Amino acid sequence: MAQFFAYVQHADGVIEDTAAELAAAAKAMGADSVTAIVTGSGVDAAASAAGEFFNEVYKIDNAALAYPNAEVVRKAVAAVVPAGSVVLMSHGTFAMDMGPGLSVKTNSAYIADVTGIDGVDGTTLKVVRTELGGNISTHVNADLANGAVVTLRPGAVEAVSGGVGGAVVDKSGDAGDLSAKRKFIEIVAPAAGGVDITKAEILVSIGRGIEEEDNIELAMGLKEAIGSKAEVSCSRPIVDAKWLEPARQVGTSGKTVKPNVYLALGISGSFQHLGGIKGGIIIAVNKNPNAPIFQVADYGIEADILEFIPALTEKINDL
Amino acid sequence: MEILVCVKNVPDTGEEEIELDGNDLDYDELTYVVNEWDNYAVEEAIQIADKVGGNVTVITVGNEDADEVLRREMAMGAGKAIHLEDEAFEKSDAKGVATILKAAVDKGKYDLILTGAQADAGYGAVGGMLAAMLDYPYASLVNKIEAGSGKLTVGREIEGGNTEMNEIELPCVLSIQTGINEPRYVGIKGIKQVSGVDIPKFAASDLGLDESSVGEEGAIVKRQDYFIPEAGEGAEMLEGSDDEIIAKLIEILKANGGL
Numbered sequence: 001m002a003q004f005f006a007y008v009q010h011a012d013g014v015i016e017d018t019a020a021e022l023a024a025a026a027k028a029m030g031a032d033s034v035t036a037i038v039t040g041s042g043v044d045a046a047a048s049a050a051g052e053f054f055n056e057v058y059k060i061d062n063a064a065l066a067y068p069n070a071e072v073v074r075k076a077v078a079a080v081v082p083a084g085s086v087v088l089m090s091h092g093t094f095a096m097d098m099g100p101g102l103s104v105k106t107n108s109a110y111i112a113d114v115t116g117i118d119g120v121d122g123t124t125l126k127v128v129r130t131e132l133g134g135n136i137s138t139h140v141n142a143d144l145a146n147g148a149v150v151t152l153r154p155g156a157v158e159a160v161s162g163g164v165g166g167a168v169v170d171k172s173g174d175a176g177d178l179s180a181k182r183k184f185i186e187i188v189a190p191a192a193g194g195v196d197i198t199k200a201e202i203l204v205s206i207g208r209g210i211e212e213e214d215n216i217e218l219a220m221g222l223k224e225a226i227g228s229k230a231e232v233s234c235s236r237p238i239v240d241a242k243w244l245e246p247a248r249q250v251g252t253s254g255k256t257v258k259p260n261v262y263l264a265l266g267i268s269g270s271f272q273h274l275g276g277i278k279g280g281i282i283i284a285v286n287k288n289p290n291a292p293i294f295q296v297a298d299y300g301i302e303a304d305i306l307e308f309i310p311a312l313t314e315k316i317n318d319l
Numbered sequence: 320m321e322i323l324v325c326v327k328n329v330p331d332t333g334e335e336e337i338e339l340d341g342n343d344l345d346y347d348e349l350t351y352v353v354n355e356w357d358n359y360a361v362e363e364a365i366q367i368a369d370k371v372g373g374n375v376t377v378i379t380v381g382n383e384d385a386d387e388v389l390r391r392e393m394a395m396g397a398g399k400a401i402h403l404e405d406e407a408f409e410k411s412d413a414k415g416v417a418t419i420l421k422a423a424v425d426k427g428k429y430d431l432i433l434t435g436a437q438a439d440a441g442y443g444a445v446g447g448m449l450a451a452m453l454d455y456p457y458a459s460l461v462n463k464i465e466a467g468s469g470k471l472t473v474g475r476e477i478e479g480g481n482t483e484m485n486e487i488e489l490p491c492v493l494s495i496q497t498g499i500n501e502p503r504y505v506g507i508k509g510i511k512q513v514s515g516v517d518i519p520k521f522a523a524s525d526l527g528l529d530e531s532s533v534g535e536e537g538a539i540v541k542r543q544d545y546f547i548p549e550a551g552e553g554a555e556m557l558e559g560s561d562d563e564i565i566a567k568l569i570e571i572l573k574a575n576g577g578l
Binding site for chain 2: 069070071092093094096097098099100101102103104105109110111112113129130131132133134135136137138139140141142143145146180181182183184185186187188189190201202208226227229230236237239240242246249252253254255256260261281282283284287288289290294295296297298299300301302303308311312315316319
């Protein structure tokens with residue numbers, strides 16, 4: 001049986017909630033014991049917090065790890081995990097930065113953005129993930145003979161409860177050479193000002209289904225009809241196309257919103273988008289009956305938004 | 320600056336319902352297009368070459384249909400194209416694709432290698448693997464590039480709309496996020512102009528690759544099927560005539576303080 005590790009992300013001494021999901025995922029792969037890896041500079045608080053969910057915690061403390069630069073962290077992690085290990089990470093922008101390279105350096109399989117774990121059969125790991133923008137699912141088998149790097153979609157498995165009480169082992173001396181050809185400079189926050197979609201009670205939110213820039217007017221018309229409680233927001237493709245400003249984007253790379261009602265119009269519902277909706281009633285309108293958004297919405301309407309929005313706007317204006 | 324951009328032709332699934340034929344995609348119903356992220360990568364490469372000088376080469380691992388994608392990107396402004404084609408490459412996993420690309424990179428000399436941040440399978444892995452195989456530095460999800468001397472300043476899109484700024488030494492590999500630029504329009508005229516260009520092709524033997532290290536034989540991660548997950552509880556679907564549906568929706572909006 002392979003040894004199981006989980007790379008635990010943290011900030012200000014607090015570990016990410018996904019840590020407990022990584023522990024659960026390792027258990028679902030048949031792990032008896034799971035070791036957390038916590039890297040950084042001055043990480044005692046985070047390391048002991050990880051002990052709550054893991055049987056053991058490897059602490060790698062080094063000034064070069066103060067900011068989680070994937071190139072540096074990869075070297076440290078590769079130095080402390082034995083050949084054939086399974087390393088779990090939460091699927092996000094850091095895992096996308098480090099995971100592929102780590103799998104090359106540890107000569108192991110790489111399985112990204114896993115949404116379900118069916119188990120391990122011999123040395124074959126069986127998981128579920130999605131393709132084609134989340135619109136279809138696949139079963140995937142991976143050979144664990146040489147270990148694996150597995151990134152887990154946040155929320156994909158139910159977190160384990162705490163109270164494990166794993167001891168912290170200081171591995172700082174084993175990290176080896178941590179020099180890097182990529183250097184972190186700073187974090188730049190998005191420009192302030194402009195529209196604030198986080199304050200709106202009703203969000204008229206549009207996605208790819210709006211099809212053309214000229215059709216943005218339809219959403220604006222519906223917003224006007226509903227009134228001052230409403231604002232127009234959108235999914236990523238609309239901002240990429242420069243049809244609306246970045247301040248209107250909902251999702252993990254945009255704003256996190258909690259309106260009373262979220263009208264998802266022509267939005268398929270990628271997990272990155274859904275990650276930005278933290279409450280309220282979701283009403284989805286989409287012409288694709290298999291759109292993932294219908295799995296999370298409270299109410300669904302199968303319709304083409306280009307016909308539905310004008311019809312709804314007219315009826316509201318007639319009230 | 321010599322820039323190589325890795326591109327891929329992918330099924331154009333758009334917003335329509337995906338048709339399955341048993342446990343596989345219904346390939347008769349699919350058209351192929353260049354991966355959306357790759358267009359941004361090619362546009363970025365062209366803009367960098369325009370600014371600091373240099374050449375842009377596009378490269379793909381794919382069957383004969385991928386030729387169209389290479390010509391489309393040449394019509395955008397890439398000066399050269401390389402087509403890596405061999406039956407032995409089919410059904411490669413991400414590591415297999417990176418292995419094939421690495422062999423081709425070793426035959427040239429590039430300062431900067433760009434990929435899309437992800438493609439149809441959603442692993443987002445080829446760029447990071449290629450960089451690790453080459454021992455080049457790597458940055459993923461790049462949404463800003465400023466060229467400097469022997470290095471670049473790059474912004475990575477991270478959570479919460481924040482940008483992580485990094486300095487990265489050349490040569491390096493970057494995976495490009497959508498929205499970094501506005502990819503230029505490619506007209507039929509542009510594609511016609513490059514229709515006769517000779518695009519060099521390389522097979523496994525040309526690249527000195529052991530066929531068992533790539534393709535289905537070399538894959539350690541294998542997709543077994545495609546399926547549409549059984550719907551869970553899911554949304555309460557509003558049914559009826561258009562007027563009835565809208566009336567119900569208005570009631571829900573009213574009940575939640577929306578109107």
